[in-house]
Amino acid sequence: MYRAIVIGASAGGLYAIRDLLVPLPSDFRIPIIIVQHLSPTSENYMVEFLNKNTSLNIKEVDEKEPIKPNMVYIAPPNYHVLIEEDETFTLSADEKVNYSRPSIDVLFYSAADIYRKDLIGVVLTGANDDGARGLFTIRKNGGLGIVQTPSSAEAPQMPSAAILEANPEYIIEISEIAKLLIEMNKRSD
């Protein structure tokens, strides 16, 4: 039974994330936590954009906030997101990882440590290799790895790096990832 889904995206990520979340039903239970690389000074318009375009409850991660079902959490600009044992969020303003803050690897390591085998990691489009080592760690701890087919991604480098590093169970297009997540969510009921 999966207890959380972590998703990482960079260049081209906004629309990829939208396309992934649109098919998910409003009663989608497994909490989803997303790191999308953003400029540090940008307003988090993603929350508004995704709330408008999907039927899910989307919000920016707050410090010490408990992770709840039926929720989609977005990392705030300029903070790393960590997960505590009591399934609450911790934010960190420490150094960038892979030139990024928030970093996908940082979220993935922390989530893999807490959720172990009950975690799904998803790497989408991007023009760097953030998320690759994180996805490797998720798989090492028994979790499930899913990567967007590089040829279908706006920027193929990030999915390619994740495939090479983590040897994920699934390399599929966005619409297939959505179907798979819906299936996993049903099984986790």
Added chain:
Amino acid sequence: MDLNDNNREKIEADLLIEAVKRYYGYDFSNYSKAHIKRRMSVFLSKHRYESISEMQHYVLHNPNIFEDFLNNFSINVTEMFRDPGFYKDFRESVIPILKTYPYLKIWIAGCATGEEVYSFAIMLQEEGLLARSTIYATDFNSKALQKAGKAIYNIDTIKSYTSNYQKSGGKSSFSDYYMANYNSVIINKSLKENVVFAEHNLVTDGVFTEANLIVCRNVLIYFDRDLQDKVLALFNNSLIQGGYLALGTKETIQFSEINSKFSTISKENKIYKKTSI
């Protein structure tokens, strides 16, 4: 019995935290566990230790390694005019009130390498307040404080600081405030005159001063809720009535005991005013 690596690491981490507390007197036991784990894993790969137990040996036996360990635990990642919107808001909503005081005491807690201190000094100077202010800039990390006192920064950072400064409502040209020298810049001495740097540990030390303003941004996020409450109570006791408290944009007093004693000046930029004792 659960004999897995994860469990063992947790035990090792707890033991190291206990050892550092008993031997060196630095108490990290109420820091966020996820944060500790991350900092330990960064330190582990930097020094290529096999395990936290191996790391513990060096941390306890070699003071230089301990200094590096401490440095790794105190987050010194900061920038000048970080979150320009905060400074802009502060200028508009707090500075006019501060102008009504003949003398200002300002406590910047967790000042790390000083970038925030000089940002405040610049803003206060532009608003005509620096001459009648004393800024107490504190941190538990003496190495970071030394760097703060020197006020020398890498020239590569200046471009983004300049852009931050402009967005923060700066009234002058940022280059007026430093001298470039090869690969570094040194902040003008005049900005340092009213700054007092001092070691202070928020976890173990008590009330610091009677301040008109306390600035503590992106420090509380690394603490667990109990320690956050304790530190917020310390801030409350270190502020005059009508004094201001500024936290990081993702920090809040909302869930703490001091919440009822403060009113919110800026929800977005986490600026609070102490309204009752």
